[in-house]
Amino acid sequence: MNRIKYELRRIKNYLFFLKKIRMPINKQEKKIFYFGITMHNNLGDQAQKYCIRKWLSKYYPERFVYEIPSRIIYDERFHYLEHLKKVVQPDDMFVFQSGYCTLDLGPAFEDKMHRMVIQAFPNQKMLIFPQTVYYQKEENRQRAIREYNIAKHMLFLARDHISYESALSMFDKLKVELFPDIVTSLIGAFSFDFQREGILVCARNDAEKFYTSQDLDKLIVHLSQKYHVDCTDTTLPIDPYWLDQNLEYRLIKEFEKYARYKLIITDRYHGTIFSLIAGTPVIVIKTNDHKVTTGVDWFKGIYDGYVYLAEDLDSVRLLTDQIICKTYTHSLTPYFNEKYYSKLKEVFEDVTI
Known part of the structure; x- marks a missing residue:
């Protein structure tokens, strides 16, 4: 019975987000597409979502934010990338949820979503909020190198020194910076x-x-x-x-x-x-x-x-x-907000397009 309740709740959540992302998208307005929005009950990831929303609202108040769960992208039955190709404009910005996502552990759905979006929109301006980077298999690491590096205007944030060194060695075509987890901005x-x-x-x-x-x-x-x-x-x-x-x-x-x-x-x-x-x-x-x-x-x-x-x-x-x-x-x-997140827009704006 608990399993049935869980599945019904999960379906309800996806229907809710599907309704949100199927809102008519105005081609003329300035937009931010926020990919990988948290849909589960881990408060750490939810706090990242909360902070990213606040940061976008503060520093890009003129832009409308469309929030897109990862599954809508990597589950190709939705064909959502095809829909986005019809409405995304050259000056629209892409941002990606922070987390333990640039990796090959388990199904690695978030990493797959990253790569799919990059492959579909290599010329878009992109910001990947702080990531832990960890690839166990060399073949997956090499695939990430190939597929992330086609992004022409990406700022990739790594959230620890080990991830930063990995990202620097892998993503030599991207702008890579060491940044703390965005939830530190609440300290x-x-x-x-x-x-x-x-x-x-x-x-x-x-x-x-x-x-x-x-x-x-x-x-x-x-x-x-x-x-x-x-x-x-x-x-x-x-x-x-x-x-x-x-x-x-x-x-x-x-x-x-x-x-x-x-x-x-x-x-x-x-x-x-x-x-x-x-x-x-x-x-x-x-x-x-x-x-x-x-x-x-x-x-x-x-x-x-x-x-x-x-x-x-x-x-x-x-x-x-x-x-x-x-x-x-x-x-x-409030050291981390003052040292890093109050200045992130300037760092991001330096990624020329």
Whole structure:
């Protein structure tokens, strides 16, 4: 029964987005086509969508934004690229959702969508928001090199040093820049004055996790002997349709939750960023890839005392006792918005067309 409900909800979500993208497109208006819009219930990805929408609204208020889910592109039964070819004008801009998308893990649908759009519109001005780049197979890497590099006017943003070096070596025909995840632009944007107690463990339950559930359970039991401990994840049982309609409200509620604790422990990259948005110190534990641990590098020398990278779970126990005893202002500066995202339009405008 749960599976049936899930499928019905998924169909409803796709019908909703199909209705949105089938709106008449005015050829004469200035447009932005936003590809890969998040349609699931991972709050980290949803926060990226929220921030991208805000950024586009602030810096390109004169342009109408058409949001297009990835499946509408890579599922060729929709024939949506053929529709776009009839309405896209030379000065229209393309932007792509941020994330762990430039890769060959699993079905890699987002990467396929990127390549399909680039192949169909190589002359369009494009901005790919910060990506983690990771190809396991050389044949897939070579295909990406061939198919991304035909873009004539693309700004490709990599969100960590490893991805940046990979992108530089692969995409030598593109303008590649190192940029933090766009959700970092929310750090310093909120002020919370809650009574803070205990620890929140934000742990993933997918193929990227490094520690077993049993290992984490032992850690939680150990910490619970001294502190109140709650558990959460950035992927929550929320209807994506409802989430899209109430996104700002739900994200603020999530930030408020993180702001009620003295410490966050997480293996989620956006769990780390949510902690900093809440002004809460965070211990980061490793995953099976570089995304989370290299993401921590962004905060060194900026939010020292708030972000700690644990070598193993034993060090988590030691760090917890040290951090809980410290006094924090819980107020951080909007460094990443001022340093990067307030200047991104200038960087993008430098991609000549």
